[in-house]
Amino acid sequence: MPYPESIRALIEKVEKTRPARVERKKRDQEFPALKLEERDPVLRNFHPDFIEGTRREIKIGPSKGYSISNEMVDLLEAKSRVNPDLVNLDKPDYETDVLVIGAGGAGTAAAILAAENGARVLIATKLRHGDANTMMAEGGIQAADKVGKDSPYFHYLDILGGGHFANDPELVYTMVSNAPDALRWLEGLGASFSKFEDGTMKTMHGGGTSRKRMHYAADITGAEIMRTIRDEARNHTDMIDVVEFCPAVEIVLDDAGRCAGAILYNLETGEYSFARASAVIIATGGSGRLHIQDFMTTNHYGATADGIVMAYRAGVPISFLHTVQYHPTGVVFPEQAEGILITEKFRGAGANVLNVHGEQFVYEREPRDVEAACIIRECSPKGRGNGVPTPTGKFGVWLDSPMIDMLKGEGTVLKEFPGKHILFRRFGIDISKEPMLIHPTLHYQNGGLDINSTCETNVPGLYAAGEVAGGIHGENRLMGNSLLDVIVFGRIAGAAAAAYSEATGEIGRPTLEHVRKYNEELKTAGVGADRIAPMLLPDYSNPEVREKQLSKDYFGTLS
Amino acid sequence: MSENAANRSVDDLVPIFFMGKRYMVPSSLTIQKALEYAGYQHVRGCGCRGGICGACGTVYRDPDSYRLQVGLACQTVVESGMHLMILPYYPGNRAEFDIDEMQGTGGEVAALYPEIFKCIGCNACTQACPMDIDVMHYMAQAIRGDIKGVAETSFDCIMCGLCASRCPAEEVQFNVAILSRRLNARHLTPRAKHLEKQVERVAAGEFEESLRELMGKSTDDLKQLYRDREAEPQMTEDDWKPQDARYV
Structure with a gap:
C-alpha cells in the first residue's frame, strides 16, 4: 500500500523546499547545530528520561536507592523463576570452562576468543545463535583509523561529548584504543565492509562525530558482522558448543562467592538444568522489549534485560540505567513497519529532517538524545505542534531520503541502503523518490552492569560485555559505538575469562544461596511478590485469548 | 504495550x-x-x-x-x-573451513560444497527467496568459480533457509553464499592499509600520551576541547586534512 492521498499532499511541501535545501547542503551550509549549553533545556523539557513519575528507586540489592525506569525496577524487584530448594546442583548437566550467556555480537566474539585461548566454551542462548540487536544494527561501526585526519583522541572526545562527559574514562580509553584492531579482526574474518577499489574503507559521519569514522557494509552492517562471526564460531565446533532456546535464568555461585555457572531453562521442554563453568560471560544484550514508557522499539524480540536481573541478584551493581536511548528515527508509518529502525546513516549521507511544512527544525547530526528530543518537541502539542499527522493517528517528521540521490548521484539510495529500500518497496514506497515518516523509538540501554576494562564484575569469574554492561557510553551512546563495543569488549571478555578459567582450577560447592537471600529481601521490603524475572520473552498475545487460558498454571498432562 | x-x-x-x-x-x-x-x-x-x-x-x-x-x-x-x-529452522549441511589457510578460489568452494554441480537450474530457489535475491544466478556463479559474483549477488541474504527447503538438488545455497562472501572480503578484496597502519601506531603507543592527558582533564576543560574540536565537513572527500594535526 503506497502513501495515501493525505500524505501525498504533505510530501509536496517537502518536494517544494528540497531543491534549495540540496543546494545549501552542497555548499556545506548546514542548519545550525545546538550549542553545548542549548542542549540541556531541550533534553530537560522533551527527552523521555526527564518525564516525572516514570522512575523509582530500587528497594533492594547492590544498587538499592538508585532511581531508574519503573519497567526495569519491576524486573529487579521480582522473584526468581526457580525455587532454589528444588534445583539439584550436585550433578551438572553441562560442564565447560567458559559459559557464554547470549549469542549476539558480544557473546559470539567472546566465545571465539575464549576458544582461541584454549577454553572449552558453551554458549547458552534464548533464541537462535545471532538473534540479537547486533543483527539489527544498520549504520556502521566507528574506529579512528584514517591516518592523518583521525585518531583515538578525537574518538574519545566525541564519545564523552555524546555521553554528557559522564562516561567511565578507562572504558572509553579501552574502546577507542582497541577500535582499529577490532576492525582489522573483522576484516580478516571476511566481513564485507564497503571499500574503495584500493581497499580503503569507506567512512562517513554519524551524529556527534567530528571525523568521518563510521565504517559500514551497505545498510546492514550489524547483520554482516553478526553473520560473519557466527559463521566463524561454527568453524570451531571442537571448542564451542551452542545450545539454542535455552536462556540462563540464574547465576550459580560457589561457596567462596565465585561464579560457578548458571541455571538454564529449556524453552521447549520446560526443564531447568545446571551448566557448571569456572567463568561466565554475560552477553545478554539490551532491554527494548520492556517498552519503557510504552515506547515502540527497534530492538530484537529477546531484548528483555535478563542478564541485568541475574547478575544483580548475584551482587553486581548497575549504573547509567537512569538514561535510555531513543533512536531519533524509527518508522512511524506504514503501520506494519512501526518501530523499525531507520539507520542514522541516512542523515550521515545528508538527508534532512523536516516538519509538516517541509521545513528544517534541527541539524540532522546532533547526538541521538538531542536529535530525539528536538523531534519530540516538533511533534508534541506541548512543543511546537508541527508534526506530520499519520493515518494511524500518530505524529512523525520527514526524513528526506530522496536528497541523497540528488547529492551523491542517482542510484545511491538503492546501492547504499538496499535493506531499507526493499523494506519500503514491500509497502509500495520508493524511498529514493519519497521521504520516510519517522519518530523516536526505544533503541538502546545506555547503562547496565558495572565492569572494569577487562570486563570483570565484582563477582570473581563473572564477566559482562556488550549492551548489558554500563559506563562506556555514559548517558548517551553515539551511533556506531555499540557494534564497536560488542566486538572490542566481547573479545576482551573472552580472552580474560579463558585466562581466569585456566588459572582458577576447581571451583567450590555450587549454591543458589544468593537467590534464596534475594527472595527473602524482597519479602522484607514488601515488594515483588507477584512478579517473576527474568521475563525471557515479551507477550504480545491477545489478552482476550489469555483470559481464556484457564488451566495454564496447572500441572498435569496438559497445561 | x-x-x-x-x-x-x-x-x-x-x-x-x-x-x-x-x-x-x-x-x-x-x-x-x-x-x-x-x-x-x-x-x-x-x-x-x-x-x-x-x-x-x-x-x-x-x-x-x-x-x-x-x-x-x-x-x-x-x-x-x-x-x-x-x-523456523532448516537442517542444511555446513562445511567447516579455516579462512586463514584459503585463497578464495572457486575450487575451494567446490571442494567444500561439491553438490553445487548437482544444481539443475530449476530456479525454485530464486522464487523462494523472500529477499528477492537471484539465488540460482549466484549458484551458477559458484559453479563458474566467480566468488566475487556470488558475494555481490548474495549480499542481502538473511540465511532463512527457504531456498534450500525448495531445492530438488539438496543444495545449501545460503552456506555457499556466506563462504563466498567471506572469501571475497578476505582474499579477493585489497586489505585496508590505513587500518593496518593505525593498528601498528596504537600498538606502538603513539596515542597513549594524548589519551592519558584527556583522561586526566576536568569536565570543564573537556567541554572546551569538545566545543573547539575541528569538524570534518560533510561534503569533503576522503583525503580531507585537519588544520590542527597535533593529535592525529
Whole structure:
C-alpha cells in the first residue's frame, strides 16, 4: 500500500523546499547545530528520561536507592523463576570452562576468543545463535583509523561529548584504543565492509562525530558482522558448543562467592538444568522489549534485560540505567513497519529532517538524545505542534531520503541502503523518490552492569560485555559505538575469562544461596511478590485469548 | 504495550489458516502480529521483527491457487483465506573451513560444497527467496568459480533457509553464499592499509600520551576541547586534512 492521498499532499511541501535545501547542503551550509549549553533545556523539557513519575528507586540489592525506569525496577524487584530448594546442583548437566550467556555480537566474539585461548566454551542462548540487536544494527561501526585526519583522541572526545562527559574514562580509553584492531579482526574474518577499489574503507559521519569514522557494509552492517562471526564460531565446533532456546535464568555461585555457572531453562521442554563453568560471560544484550514508557522499539524480540536481573541478584551493581536511548528515527508509518529502525546513516549521507511544512527544525547530526528530543518537541502539542499527522493517528517528521540521490548521484539510495529500500518497496514506497515518516523509538540501554576494562564484575569469574554492561557510553551512546563495543569488549571478555578459567582450577560447592537471600529481601521490603524475572520473552498475545487460558498454571498432562 | 496486537481495530477480520487451523484476524496485520492476535506467544519463528534475521521465513498459498508463495512473517501482511506455515529452522549441511589457510578460489568452494554441480537450474530457489535475491544466478556463479559474483549477488541474504527447503538438488545455497562472501572480503578484496597502519601506531603507543592527558582533564576543560574540536565537513572527500594535526 503506497502513501495515501493525505500524505501525498504533505510530501509536496517537502518536494517544494528540497531543491534549495540540496543546494545549501552542497555548499556545506548546514542548519545550525545546538550549542553545548542549548542542549540541556531541550533534553530537560522533551527527552523521555526527564518525564516525572516514570522512575523509582530500587528497594533492594547492590544498587538499592538508585532511581531508574519503573519497567526495569519491576524486573529487579521480582522473584526468581526457580525455587532454589528444588534445583539439584550436585550433578551438572553441562560442564565447560567458559559459559557464554547470549549469542549476539558480544557473546559470539567472546566465545571465539575464549576458544582461541584454549577454553572449552558453551554458549547458552534464548533464541537462535545471532538473534540479537547486533543483527539489527544498520549504520556502521566507528574506529579512528584514517591516518592523518583521525585518531583515538578525537574518538574519545566525541564519545564523552555524546555521553554528557559522564562516561567511565578507562572504558572509553579501552574502546577507542582497541577500535582499529577490532576492525582489522573483522576484516580478516571476511566481513564485507564497503571499500574503495584500493581497499580503503569507506567512512562517513554519524551524529556527534567530528571525523568521518563510521565504517559500514551497505545498510546492514550489524547483520554482516553478526553473520560473519557466527559463521566463524561454527568453524570451531571442537571448542564451542551452542545450545539454542535455552536462556540462563540464574547465576550459580560457589561457596567462596565465585561464579560457578548458571541455571538454564529449556524453552521447549520446560526443564531447568545446571551448566557448571569456572567463568561466565554475560552477553545478554539490551532491554527494548520492556517498552519503557510504552515506547515502540527497534530492538530484537529477546531484548528483555535478563542478564541485568541475574547478575544483580548475584551482587553486581548497575549504573547509567537512569538514561535510555531513543533512536531519533524509527518508522512511524506504514503501520506494519512501526518501530523499525531507520539507520542514522541516512542523515550521515545528508538527508534532512523536516516538519509538516517541509521545513528544517534541527541539524540532522546532533547526538541521538538531542536529535530525539528536538523531534519530540516538533511533534508534541506541548512543543511546537508541527508534526506530520499519520493515518494511524500518530505524529512523525520527514526524513528526506530522496536528497541523497540528488547529492551523491542517482542510484545511491538503492546501492547504499538496499535493506531499507526493499523494506519500503514491500509497502509500495520508493524511498529514493519519497521521504520516510519517522519518530523516536526505544533503541538502546545506555547503562547496565558495572565492569572494569577487562570486563570483570565484582563477582570473581563473572564477566559482562556488550549492551548489558554500563559506563562506556555514559548517558548517551553515539551511533556506531555499540557494534564497536560488542566486538572490542566481547573479545576482551573472552580472552580474560579463558585466562581466569585456566588459572582458577576447581571451583567450590555450587549454591543458589544468593537467590534464596534475594527472595527473602524482597519479602522484607514488601515488594515483588507477584512478579517473576527474568521475563525471557515479551507477550504480545491477545489478552482476550489469555483470559481464556484457564488451566495454564496447572500441572498435569496438559497445561 | 504499544506493539500488542489486540490494540487494533477488529472491524475487518479475515480468516487465515496457520498450519491448517483457522483463525480470524485483522486484515491490516503482518502474519507475525496476526498470530499474536490469535493468541500465540512466539518462541520459534520470531526474531528481529524487522526483516533482517531470517527467523520467520514463511511459505503460503492463496485459497484459489496451487502456487506456493514465500515471505517473512514479520513483513508480510495477511491475505484473506491464506494457508501458511513458518519455517523456523532448516537442517542444511555446513562445511567447516579455516579462512586463514584459503585463497578464495572457486575450487575451494567446490571442494567444500561439491553438490553445487548437482544444481539443475530449476530456479525454485530464486522464487523462494523472500529477499528477492537471484539465488540460482549466484549458484551458477559458484559453479563458474566467480566468488566475487556470488558475494555481490548474495549480499542481502538473511540465511532463512527457504531456498534450500525448495531445492530438488539438496543444495545449501545460503552456506555457499556466506563462504563466498567471506572469501571475497578476505582474499579477493585489497586489505585496508590505513587500518593496518593505525593498528601498528596504537600498538606502538603513539596515542597513549594524548589519551592519558584527556583522561586526566576536568569536565570543564573537556567541554572546551569538545566545543573547539575541528569538524570534518560533510561534503569533503576522503583525503580531507585537519588544520590542527597535533593529535592525529
